Amino acid sequence: MITITGTAQKTAWDAGVLPPVERVGPDIWSIPVPIPNNPLRYVIVYVIELPNGVAIVDAGWNTEEAWETLNNGLARAGASMNDVKAILVTHIHPDHYGLAGRVREVSGGWIALHPADAKLIPNRYVDPQQLVEETTRSLRRTGVPELSIEELATASLAIRMFVSTAEPDVLLEDGDHVDLPGIDLTALWTPGHSPGHLCFYSQSRRILLAGDHLLPRITPIVTIHTQQAPDPLGQYLGSLERIRSLGVDEVLPAHEYRFSGLSERVDQLLEHHEKRMTEIVERLSDSPGLAGWDLTRSLSWAHAFNELPLYMQRAAVGEAMAHVVVLEHRGVITRHGTDPECLYLSADAPGPEDQPVRDAK
Numbered sequence: 001m002i003t004i005t006g007t008a009q010k011t012a013w014d015a016g017v018l019p020p021v022e023r024v025g026p027d028i029w030s031i032p033v034p035i036p037n038n039p040l041r042y043v044i045v046y047v048i049e050l051p052n053g054v055a056i057v058d059a060g061w062n063t064e065e066a067w068e069t070l071n072n073g074l075a076r077a078g079a080s081m082n083d084v085k086a087i088l089v090t091h092i093h094p095d096h097y098g099l100a101g102r103v104r105e106v107s108g109g110w111i112a113l114h115p116a117d118a119k120l121i122p123n124r125y126v127d128p129q130q131l132v133e134e135t136t137r138s139l140r141r142t143g144v145p146e147l148s149i150e151e152l153a154t155a156s157l158a159i160r161m162f163v164s165t166a167e168p169d170v171l172l173e174d175g176d177h178v179d180l181p182g183i184d185l186t187a188l189w190t191p192g193h194s195p196g197h198l199c200f201y202s203q204s205r206r207i208l209l210a211g212d213h214l215l216p217r218i219t220p221i222v223t224i225h226t227q228q229a230p231d232p233l234g235q236y237l238g239s240l241e242r243i244r245s246l247g248v249d250e251v252l253p254a255h256e257y258r259f260s261g262l263s264e265r266v267d268q269l270l271e272h273h274e275k276r277m278t279e280i281v282e283r284l285s286d287s288p289g290l291a292g293w294d295l296t297r298s299l300s301w302a303h304a305f306n307e308l309p310l311y312m313q314r315a316a317v318g319e320a321m322a323h324v325v326v327l328e329h330r331g332v333i334t335r336h337g338t339d340p341e342c343l344y345l346s347a348d349a350p351g352p353e354d355q356p357v358r359d360a361k
């Protein structure tokens with residue numbers, strides 16, 4: 001059974017206010033740090049008390065409000081920014097990594113990331129031109145109308161101002177013991193939501209610091225895009241299976257609220273994705289040859305697709321295509337043609353001799 005253990009967080013969530021700073025273990029605190037203009041509202045930064053200072057897990061967005069909230073939260077936990085010895089970043093999304101550089105500047109603490117996310121920093125945050133070009137090509141392949149491609153390809157560039165780019169000092173690989181005094185913490189590589197996503201597991205305390213890998217209420221977004229592995233959802237489902245049986249009494253996620261019932265939550269998420277794949281199969285059975293973009297628009301979404309902001313439309317097509325790739329790997333779906341690629345159930349797919357001939361000379 002899934003039980004919400006962060007009851008004060010849940011009450012605050014329902015009331016639409018920021019939850020309190022709380023002690024969530026003998027030497028662990030949670031600090032909700034606001035995210036501007038975002039339905040997730042806050043990221044939860046965890047503070048681990050060490051004999052010689054504190055470590056934090058994730059840092060928050062790079063805004064003044066977030067900075068102030070983090071400072072105040074550290075004070076509530078009896079520490080200050082100067083005490084931060086380590087900044088463990090679950091992944092490089094701006095709500096987790098955005099403030100890491102500024103925290104390091106003030107505290108001298110080291111920043112840790114998984115290499116697969118560290119690798120993305122230059123492209124994502126320093127020189128995004130190549131990223132935009134690759135995104136344009138991939139949107140064209142999924143059949144996005146030419147008029148919308150540029151807008152969609154550049155839809156999330158504005159986010160960069162919420163990140164201070166900081167290269168990590170420490171790279172954490174799967175299974176690495178995090179070098180902190182007084183706590184056993186193992187880095188678990190859980191790719192999917194991000195190629196280098198990390199969870200942190202303490203066996204002795206039976207807790208999982210889960211980042212965005214699993215949240216109690218929403219499904220973390222797993223999309224195909226140019227900075228992703230070729231099969232992110234396949235990886236994600238594998239990463240869920242992997243943590244399913246850990247000895248964990250409480251999951252400490254980076255959003256929403258704390259909960260218990262790890263394996264049950266994993267099962268719900270696995271089921272959610274299977275349902276989505278069934279929906280895709282049904283759609284392609286009714287309309288063979290749909291391009292990714294049209295398939296995406298035909299799926300059920302919580303809000304009217306056309307009213308979604310552009311960056312969410314782009315995420316939606318990436319999410320639908322992530323399911324398509326898993327179905328391809330299972331042999332259920334076949335692509336045919338280019339620009340756009342048309343999707344068929346393998347049983348209905350045109351033969352290779354029917355491939356359109358391009359650039360025939």
Ligand SMILES: [Zn+2]
Nearest residue numbers: 091093193212
């Ligand atoms: Zn994220």
Ligand SMILES: [Zn+2]
Nearest residue numbers: 093095212254
């Ligand atoms: Zn997040």
